[in-house]
Amino acid sequence: MQKAKLTLKTPAQPQTIVYLNETVTVGGSDLLIVGGPCAVENGAQMEAVASRLATAPVQALRGGVYKPRTSPYDFQGLGVEGLKILASVRDRYGLPVITEVMAISQIEEIAAYADVLQVGSRNMQNFDLLKALGQANKPILLKRGLAATIEEFVMAAEYIMSHGNPNVILCERGIRSFDTYTRNVLDLGAVVALKQITHLPVIVDPSHAAGKRELVPNLAKAAIACGADGIIVECHPEPEQSVSDARQALSLEEMVNLARSLEPIAQAVGRTLGSATLSGTGNMSRFSYDLLPAIS
Numbered sequence: 001m002q003k004a005k006l007t008l009k010t011p012a013q014p015q016t017i018v019y020l021n022e023t024v025t026v027g028g029s030d031l032l033i034v035g036g037p038c039a040v041e042n043g044a045q046m047e048a049v050a051s052r053l054a055t056a057p058v059q060a061l062r063g064g065v066y067k068p069r070t071s072p073y074d075f076q077g078l079g080v081e082g083l084k085i086l087a088s089v090r091d092r093y094g095l096p097v098i099t100e101v102m103a104i105s106q107i108e109e110i111a112a113y114a115d116v117l118q119v120g121s122r123n124m125q126n127f128d129l130l131k132a133l134g135q136a137n138k139p140i141l142l143k144r145g146l147a148a149t150i151e152e153f154v155m156a157a158e159y160i161m162s163h164g165n166p167n168v169i170l171c172e173r174g175i176r177s178f179d180t181y182t183r184n185v186l187d188l189g190a191v192v193a194l195k196q197i198t199h200l201p202v203i204v205d206p207s208h209a210a211g212k213r214e215l216v217p218n219l220a221k222a223a224i225a226c227g228a229d230g231i232i233v234e235c236h237p238e239p240e241q242s243v244s245d246a247r248q249a250l251s252l253e254e255m256v257n258l259a260r261s262l263e264p265i266a267q268a269v270g271r272t273l274g275s276a277t278l279s280g281t282g283n284m285s286r287f288s289y290d291l292l293p294a295i296s
């Protein structure tokens with residue numbers, strides 16, 4: 001771990017705050033609550049998600065358009081059509097959008113539409129992708145590999161940082177174990193450790209950890225209680241109809257209730273829960289990441 005000189009906490013760099021857009025941050029006192037479907041399916045779906053979540057204490061949207069599916073015969077994502085849908089709801093509701101990048105060849109296109117580029121678990125050690133994302137002008141949400149040690153996770157972040165991008169958000173999303181009742185094992189010990197040893201924001205994905213919607217709200221609460229800087233949760237207007245990860249998707253009402261229920265826990269750990277963004281902000285001018293203040 002000694003060689004992770006950019007990622008590990010130092011007296012000079014006790015905490016990094018990452019800006020998702022000009023107002024939404026993660027790593028400061030405000031928690032980051034992200035909601036949205038596993039995959040972008042169509043415009044009506046994302047419209048329903050964005051219009052409902054924009055009235056809740058949710059600060060960003062998620063939705064995959066390039067999906068890493070176990071089977072090559074399953075839905076692989078809408079690609080650029082999905083990016084346009086994401087950008088459209090972002091511009092109309094003012095919520096930054098997060099989507100996964102699976103290949104170097106997708107970086108430029110995704111960066112033109114999305115606010116945050118996600119590296120999925122299956123790509124956490126795709127070192128060429130990590131190096132290329134070091135050159136990207138967008139924040140990176142780096143998910144922990146399915147069976148990655150904490151040290152491997154930190155070194156993956158170090159790849160991105162050492163290639164020029166300081167805006168990395170770590171995401172614990174559960175690790176493989178022997179038990180099949182839950183999809184993965186949510187490693188809150190890793191969250192506590194990463195908060196102690198790194199200066200990067202750390203968020204938790206209880207959806208892919210649990211794999212079952214009824215487990216998600218309490219795991220999300222535990223994540224905030226143990227010091228996570230935010231959560232990223234899958235939800236859908238019709239959870240049972242989700243084209244991917246249906247079993248773990250919350251309904252929009254459940255997502256809103258979950259976000260609201262975090263308030264007393266946030267308060268107990270000295271954090272703040274951002275209020276709802278104004279919906280229907282009209283044609284927001286295209287945000288430029290270049291104009292952001294340097295990250296300290």
Ligand code: PEP
Nearest residue numbers: 038120121122143173208
């Ligand atoms: C996802 O966020 O939809 C996803 C595929 O997550 P992970 O890479 O953690 O499995």
Ligand code: MN
Nearest residue numbers: 038234244245
């Ligand atoms: Mn998913």
